[in-house]
Amino acid sequence: MAKRFVESFAQIRRAFLRMFHELFGGGEADLRLTDPDEPLESGIEIMAQPPGKNLQNIDLLSGGEKALTAIALLCAILEVKPTPFCLLDEIDASLDDVNIRRLMRVISRLSKDTQFILITHSKETMLAVDTLYGVTMPEQGVSQLISIELTDPES
Amino acid sequence: MAKRFVESFAQIRRAFLRMFHELFGGGEADLRLTDPDEPLESGIEIMAQPPGKNLQNIDLLSGGEKALTAIALLCAILEVKPTPFCLLDEIDASLDDVNIRRLMRVISRLSKDTQFILITHSKETMLAVDTLYGVTMPEQGVSQLISIELTDPES
Amino acid sequence: MHIKRLELRGFKSFADKTELHLADGITAVVGPNGSGKSNLADAIKWVLGEQSVKALRGSRMEELIFAGTKTRRGLGLAEVSLVFDNESGRFPLAYNEVAVTRRLFKSGESEYYLNQSKCRLRDIQDLFLDTGIGKDAYSFIGQGRIDELLSARPEERRAIFEEVA
Amino acid sequence: MHIKRLELRGFKSFADKTELHLADGITAVVGPNGSGKSNLADAIKWVLGEQSVKALRGSRMEELIFAGTKTRRGLGLAEVSLVFDNESGRFPLAYNEVAVTRRLFKSGESEYYLNQSKCRLRDIQDLFLDTGIGKDAYSFIGQGRIDELLSARPEERRAIFEEVA
Numbered sequence A, B: 001m002a003k004r005f006v007e008s009f010a011q012i013r014r015a016f017l018r019m020f021h022e023l024f025g026g027g028e029a030d031l032r033l034t035d036p037d038e039p040l041e042s043g044i045e046i047m048a049q050p051p052g053k054n055l056q057n058i059d060l061l062s063g064g065e066k067a068l069t070a071i072a073l074l075c076a077i078l079e080v081k082p083t084p085f086c087l088l089d090e091i092d093a094s095l096d097d098v099n100i101r102r103l104m105r106v107i108s109r110l111s112k113d114t115q116f117i118l119i120t121h122s123k124e125t126m127l128a129v130d131t132l133y134g135v136t137m138p139e140q141g142v143s144q145l146i147s148i149e150l151t152d153p154e155s
Numbered sequence C, D: 001m002h003i004k005r006l007e008l009r010g011f012k013s014f015a016d017k018t019e020l021h022l023a024d025g026i027t028a029v030v031g032p033n034g035s036g037k038s039n040l041a042d043a044i045k046w047v048l049g050e051q052s053v054k055a056l057r058g059s060r061m062e063e064l065i066f067a068g069t070k071t072r073r074g075l076g077l078a079e080v081s082l083v084f085d086n087e088s089g090r091f092p093l094a095y096n097e098v099a100v101t102r103r104l105f106k107s108g109e110s111e112y113y114l115n116q117s118k119c120r121l122r123d124i125q126d127l128f129l130d131t132g133i134g135k136d137a138y139s140f141i142g143q144g145r146i147d148e149l150l151s152a153r154p155e156e157r158r159a160i161f162e163e164v165a
């Protein structure tokens, strides 16, 4: 049991470094066990250093940098152990357009093994998906689903 | 003291109803004292009913509806007792474009008495302001401020 | 193995029978504030066996049933089905499609069905064992909750790593 | 009475002397993630007397001083000034402009200045009394915190109403 945990932790750690690099366009990141001798009890420390900045405590990161670091960890876990499907509700809300484009490049790659459902308000995100549905309330209080043709993204 | 509290509470309540109406384009809202006999101890209940929907507990509201209800309360307080300036950091993050436009109409009106600083990623918000500043990091990790001409919103 | 479609009726704001067909790859769901996008996410969590009403943003199970509007009466039943493709024989059932269904009556009773025949929650959980499908941590990130992966204390972060191990 | 400009140097990511000129009406601040927008909000709260480091997203006061980057050394001093227009004589001082300044040294000591002459925090708080300017509740809404007005329990919501009374 302990051996399996340490092995999968090491895999996630390596994937997290790669994902962080790709999402931030550089920088450094790391995952550490607070108590390596007791892998089944130990907590997990997250270190994140955006490109060009000094390593600080993750509380000093900006709102968008925190969200992007959490996304890097999530995508690392999805790469190591893909789940058949994954539903993400407005994870792009605090990201700027450059970071949304990088995010969507990673999600497209992961979508070979995982079916994704993304809830979003961002036009950048909508441009990068395979299928688009709209939810509206033509009758107030009653939801209707409509399929949106992707040919015309300006609609 | 109690008399003053009850009076200002009544003023905020009336302003909240109006703001909610304007921001949601209809619907009902209310503020109630949980214990009207003890105004200096009483808690404050918030009721919110978007247009066409039945009144439910505010936890069932959507993410954007909750943010917009909180904004209606904030704007009601600013109308009753304006402060010289007010800084809002990405309060529009969960709103759709229609609600952002309604929000900006209210903020424009309140900006006669209050100086606003809005931090945002939304293009809709940028179109509705008087002055625009950009923060960038030409040298990684070092912030620089640049003033952006509003003549060309596409930039 | 992937999800072919989600069918719902009477669940939260989805009063009428609604079908969301899913293809491979990435599907985006967009729409105005309060139109029902996160309710779709709740429907998927619920049909997969979510027992906590709080995780579905309610305080009583009955709040999951369409409560009516100014112009429509409320309903007495909520029903959601999730239909999986079984061409690859991933599920040990002799069907090309596997439909998981959950129903809720005003009384608060939940019923579960597997390809139209009644079963227990236990049967559905067994079916999904080892497929990675379930309502847990990293296959659902709710609205505003992406930061929780970081903000938890070091000891709390273990859970997600243990799931992978 | 309004704010004419914000000047900062060595505060968080603003290593170089920076000036933000404010006009009447609405000013928007935009920019990429992590570029320093919320740091500007922290600078205004800080110069108005904010004592809690946690409210400025740090754990020690010294973290407010520019800590350096891969290509630049850190600094030993953070300084922020907020300059108000006093044409209307709102402040009982014989100047057209009133500048409030706060300085922080690596030692953790804060110094306050009013129009370049040293003063105590108390003097600045007295100056702002009854003007509505202060670092409290409804004139600052931090990133991701708009929902807190709703999510607090009924008893906790009183504070903001009492401030208005």
Ligand SMILES: Nc1ncnc2c1ncn2[C@@H]1O[C@H](COP(=O)(O)OP(=O)(O)OP(=O)(O)O)[C@@H](O)[C@H]1O
Binding pocket: A135, A141, B050, B053, B056, B060, B061, B062, B063, B064, B065, B094, C011, C012, C013, C031, C032, C033, C034, C035, C036, C037, C038, C039, C040, C063, C064, C065, C066, C067, C068, C143
């Ligand atoms: N049982 C129910 N019956 C009818 N309507 C319901 C029920 N439960 C929730 N709702 C309605 O569903 C709406 C919320 O929907 P949801 O949270 O899915 O919105 P959303 O599309 O995610 O919006 P946002 O973009 O703001 O996050 C609320 O307005 C609420 O009134």
Ligand SMILES: Nc1ncnc2c1ncn2[C@@H]1O[C@H](COP(=O)(O)OP(=O)(O)OP(=O)(O)O)[C@@H](O)[C@H]1O
Binding pocket: A050, A053, A056, A060, A061, A062, A063, A064, A065, A094, B135, B141, D011, D012, D013, D031, D032, D033, D034, D035, D036, D037, D038, D039, D040, D063, D064, D065, D066, D067, D068, D143
């Ligand atoms: N003392 C300091 N010295 C140098 N840099 C600092 C210091 N304190 C914070 N920072 C940096 O400031 C950055 C955060 O800035 P801020 O929170 O203002 O970003 P933002 O523009 O609001 O971004 P977002 O759009 O993501 O919210 C962090 O990357 C952090 O490294």
Ligand SMILES: [Mg+2]
Binding pocket: A089, B062, B063, B064, C037, C038, C143
């Ligand atoms: Mg939602």
Ligand SMILES: [Mg+2]
Binding pocket: A062, A063, A064, D037, D038, D143
């Ligand atoms: Mg910010």
